[in-house]
Amino acid sequence: MSVRSELLKGILNGCVLAIIEKETVYGYELSAKLQKVGLDDVSEGTIYPVLLRLQKNNWIVGEMRASESGPRRKYYTLTADGEEALELIRSEWGKLAVPVTALLKGEVEHGDH
Amino acid sequence: MSVRSELLKGILNGCVLAIIEKETVYGYELSAKLQKVGLDDVSEGTIYPVLLRLQKNNWIVGEMRASESGPRRKYYTLTADGEEALELIRSEWGKLAVPVTALLKGEVEHGDH
DNA sequence: ACAACTACCTTGCGTCACAAAGTAGCAATA
DNA sequence: TATTGCTACTTTGTGACGCAAGGTAGTTGT
Numbered sequence: 009m010s011v012r013s014e015l016l017k018g019i020l021n022g023c024v025l026a027i028i029e030k031e032t033v034y035g036y037e038l039s040a041k042l043q044k045v046g047l048d049d050v051s052e053g054t055i056y057p058v059l060l061r062l063q064k065n066n067w068i069v070g071e072m073r074a075s076e077s078g079p080r081r082k083y084y085t086l087t088a089d090g091e092e093a094l095e096l097i098r099s100e101w102g103k104l105a106v107p108v109t110a111l112l113k114g115e116v117e118h119g120d121h
Numbered sequence: 122m123s124v125r126s127e128l129l130k131g132i133l134n135g136c137v138l139a140i141i142e143k144e145t146v147y148g149y150e151l152s153a154k155l156q157k158v159g160l161d162d163v164s165e166g167t168i169y170p171v172l173l174r175l176q177k178n179n180w181i182v183g184e185m186r187a188s189e190s191g192p193r194r195k196y197y198t199l200t201a202d203g204e205e206a207l208e209l210i211r212s213e214w215g216k217l218a219v220p221v222t223a224l225l226k227g228e229v230e231h232g233d234h
Numbered sequence: 235a236c237a238a239c240t241a242c243c244t245t246g247c248g249t250c251a252c253a254a255a256g257t258a259g260c261a262a263t264a
Numbered sequence: 265t266a267t268t269g270c271t272a273c274t275t276t277g278t279g280a281c282g283c284a285a286g287g288t289a290g291t292t293g294t
Binding site: 011012013014015016017018019021022023026027029030045046047093096097098100101103104105106107108109110111112113114116 | 124125126127128129130131132134135136139140142143158159160206209210211213214216217218219220221222223224225226227229
């Protein structure tokens with residue numbers, strides 16, 4: 009398994025929620041959105057399980073709508089629980105990302121031998 | 122499983138490697154180091170499997186040494202492979218952390234409806 | 235002797251990212 | 265009207281992960 013995949017773990021939930029919060033999207037288009045944001049190579053085999061998970065947690069709801077061209081699409085919207093979860097993720101990410109970045113850059117003094 | 126635990130996934134390898142790169146440490150003291158850095162509540166049940174993993178990957182090597190007080194300690198040092206792995210993790214983290222932070226803050230335009 | 239602390243290791247659980255493969259609708263061309 | 269290709273969703277299986285819980289020893293202090 010790639011380094012990248014490991015780092016992604018647990019982050020994807022928040023990314024998907026953040027995108028859905030801003031605009032209603034359907035699954036197939038999410039990989040394009042994520043790519044645009046800088047997260048390349050997030051395939052359908054990853055996206056759809058994420059969406060199922062979020063639905064199961066009652067964080068998003070899906071609604072089937074017809075498309076002008078092509079198959080029907082399942083559009084997702086954030087629930088109140090989803091908003092709450094996203095806020096929690098934002099908070100936890102903030103508490104993690106800063107110290108981890110500093111640690112990886114070697115900017116942290118953790119001496120005391 | 123907690124939001125925090127999910128976010129931690131895959132990040133811990135890099136954090137532990139970064140600490141060991143700076144100074145030789147033994148397992149039991151690592152949780153204290155991590156806490157000092159801002160990563161609270163990383164218990165032994167997490168630490169030791171991580172160290173076993175890193176050893177199995179040949180990223181670190183452990184050496185038993187006597188202690189002036191208490192049981193013997195297993196001190197870990199980075200290998201050349203470990204340095205290489207850490208550099209890869211640093212690179213991947215850099216490519217991930219920035220866009221994810223921006224996305225969670227809602228600072229990203231991903232429109233085009 | 236006994237308790238408390240240090241230090242290490244293992245087992246088991248649920249979750250995750252992802253490749254791979256499958257299903258099906260629609261569009262276009264021949 | 266076949267057939268090719270794109271869109272769009274779903275399922276299965278694999279290996280790795282975080283971590284609580286429990287276990288084994290050695291050391292120190294009383």
